[in-house]
Amino acid sequence: MNLILLGPPGAGKGTQAKSLCDKFNLCHLSTGDILRNEVTEQTDLGKQAKSIMDKGELVSNNIILEIIKKFINENLSKYQGFLFDGFPRSAEQADMLDAILNDINVSINKVILLDVDQSILLNRIIKRKKEEGRKDDNEDVLKSRLDVYFTQTQPLIDYYSKLKLLEKVDGTKEIIQVNQDINMIMEAI
Numbered sequence: 001m002n003l004i005l006l007g008p009p010g011a012g013k014g015t016q017a018k019s020l021c022d023k024f025n026l027c028h029l030s031t032g033d034i035l036r037n038e039v040t041e042q043t044d045l046g047k048q049a050k051s052i053m054d055k056g057e058l059v060s061n062n063i064i065l066e067i068i069k070k071f072i073n074e075n076l077s078k079y080q081g082f083l084f085d086g087f088p089r090s091a092e093q094a095d096m097l098d099a100i101l102n103d104i105n106v107s108i109n110k111v112i113l114l115d116v117d118q119s120i121l122l123n124r125i126i127k128r129k130k131e132e133g134r135k136d137d138n139e140d141v142l143k144s145r146l147d148v149y150f151t152q153t154q155p156l157i158d159y160y161s162k163l164k165l166l167e168k169v170d171g172t173k174e175i176i177q178v179n180q181d182i183n184m185i186m187e188a189i
C-alpha cells in the first residue's frame, strides 16, 4: 500500500504520518525530513539545499529525484509500502513519482488531503517554531511556503481527484480524530 499525504505547511502531515506508518507498517518518506538531515550533516546536497529551504522555496527537482530514488531503493523490501509526505509538491514531481513507481511496478493507492484553513496554519506554525525551533517556521518564510503551496502544490488536488485517488480529511479536528478519519479510509482500501 502506497499513500501520499497532501496538505499545506502546518496541516499536520508529519504528526499523522508517524502514527499511520506505525499502524500499517509503512515507510515514512518525508522529503523535508531527509533534506533537514542532509543540512545537519552538512553534506554537499545539504549545502545546496539550505539557502533555498531557508527562503521557503522549492529545492530543485534534480536534488529531490536523487534523494527519493536512494531512499526508495534502501527501504523497498523492508515495509508494506511508502507514505509520501511533502512529495510530490508540483505537477512535475507527480510525473517523476509516477515514473519511479512504474519502474518498480507499484502504484499509489490513495492520496489523503489534510484540509486546513489558511488562518489556522499561521498560529500552528508559530507554536511549532517555539517547540521545535525550525528556521523556516517564521512569518516571512511561511508566507512564501504558503505561496508555493497554493501555486505549485494545490493543483495536485485536481490531478489526483481526476484519477479518483483523492480523499479529503478535515485537518482542523483534534489529532486523534483526524487519525481515526484517516484510519477509516485506510481500512476501506
Ligand code: ADP
Pocket: 008, 009, 010, 031, 032, 033, 035, 052, 053, 054, 056, 057, 058, 059, 060, 064, 085, 086, 087, 088, 089, 093, 136, 145
Ligand atoms: P512543510 O510542508 O511544513 O512546509 P517540509 O518539511 O515538507 O515542510 O519542507 C521544508 C522545506 O524543504 C520546503 O519549504 C522546501 O524548501 C524543501 N522541500 C521539501 N520537500 C520538497 C520537495 N518535494 N521539493 C522541493 N523542495 C522540498
